[in-house]
Structures are given as structure tokens and as C-alpha cells.
Amino acid sequence: MAGRRLTPGGALVLDSEGLAKLAAGDDRARAHLTSALRRGARVVVSAVTLTEVLRGGPRDAAVHRVLARITVVPVDAAIARRAGELLGATGLTGHRYAVDAVVAATALAQARPCLVLTSDPDDLHRLVEEPERPKAERLVVVHV
Numbered sequence: 001m002a003g004r005r006l007t008p009g010g011a012l013v014l015d016s017e018g019l020a021k022l023a024a025g026d027d028r029a030r031a032h033l034t035s036a037l038r039r040g041a042r043v044v045v046s047a048v049t050l051t052e053v054l055r056g057g058p059r060d061a062a063v064h065r066v067l068a069r070i071t072v073v074p075v076d077a078a079i080a081r082r083a084g085e086l087l088g089a090t091g092l093t094g095h096r097y098a099v100d101a102v103v104a105a106t107a108l109a110q111a112r113p114c115l116v117l118t119s120d121p122d123d124l125h126r127l128v129e130e131p132e133r134p135k136a137e138r139l140v141v142v143h144v
Contacts, residue, residue: 011110012036014045014070015103015124016052018117021144023053023062029144032117041113043070046079046106048099079105090126097123104128107139115140 012032014022021029036043050072054060073079083101087093092101100120104127107116118124121143128139 007113008039009041009111010036010039010113011042011044011107011115013103013107013110013114013116014043014049015100015116015118015120016049017119018144019045019049019053019063019066021117022066026144029117032115032142032144036115042110044073044106044110045070046103047072047074048102052099073106073109075102075106079109082108086127090129092123092126097127100124101127112137113140115142117142117144119144 018029022033033043045067050067053063079102082105083098086101086104087097100123103116103118104124107114107128108130116124116128116139118141121141124141128141130138
């Protein structure tokens with residue numbers, strides 16, 4: 001992302017690794033969070049991501065501290081439908097990609113500029129492709 005200056009507003013979307021790294025205090029993830037907050041971006045995580053991260057034990061405390069400061073976006077019928085369409089459009093199949101597709105659909109519904117912090121940039125890039133949009137308005141997928 002070096003050299004790209006983001007305009008005010010927009011969103012920062014966390015997948016499971018983005019959320020886990022923030023909870024663990026990862027410097028890169030925190031830098032993205034700080035930048036997002038400075039520009040007034042909405043910081044969100046899909047409700048489905050909680051399934052990947054929370055386990056009901058003491059390690060969840062750090063995740064809950066992060067969740068208290070961000071927005072958890074529910075998976076409604078529109079997001080689920082869009083996620084299925086993304087899977088169909090990309091040819092990705094199976095449950096392995098279902099959560100990524102829900103995260104992608106959640107991100108695509110956010111205001112721009114929008115960054116997605118993920119450990120799986122290849123699949124997310126495929127799912128959020130928007131060739132019809134000007135490049136400056138497309139989602140930015142960042143590996144954490």
C-alpha cells in the first residue's frame with residue numbers, strides 16, 4: 001500500500017486473521033487500525049468471522065476487547081446471497097471458501113476506500129474483483 005494515500009472515511013474489514021492479529025497486538029495490524037481510525041473509517045468484522053476466532057475460553061478475552069471497539073456486521077440474506085454469487089462467479093466451491101465469500105460480500109457492501117486485512121489475499125482478491133470500477137475505488141486486500 002506504499003504510496004497510496006487513502007481519502008477520509010471508508011472502512012477497514014477484518015477477516016479472522018486480521019481480528020486475531022489485532023487481539024494479539026500485532027504491530028502491522030495495529031498500524032492499519034490506527035490509520036483507519038485517523039481517517040474516520042468504520043472498522044468492521046463479519047459475524048461469521050467470530051465462528052473462526054472465538055472458542056469460549058480465556059484466550060477469547062483479547063478478541064472481546066477488540067470487538068468492543070468495532071462493528072460486528074450480521075450475515076443477513078442479502079450478504080449470504082451475494083456471497084453465493086461471488087462463489088459462482090469465481091468458480092470457488094466448497095465450505096473452505098464460504099467464509100471468505102461472506103467476508104468478501106461484507107467488504108463489498110462497505111463505503112470506499114475499503115481495506116481488507118486477511119491472511120488469505122489470493123482467494124480474497126478473486127472474490128472482491130471489480131473490474132468495472134475505477135482502480136482507485138476498488139477494495140484493497142492487505143496480507144497480515
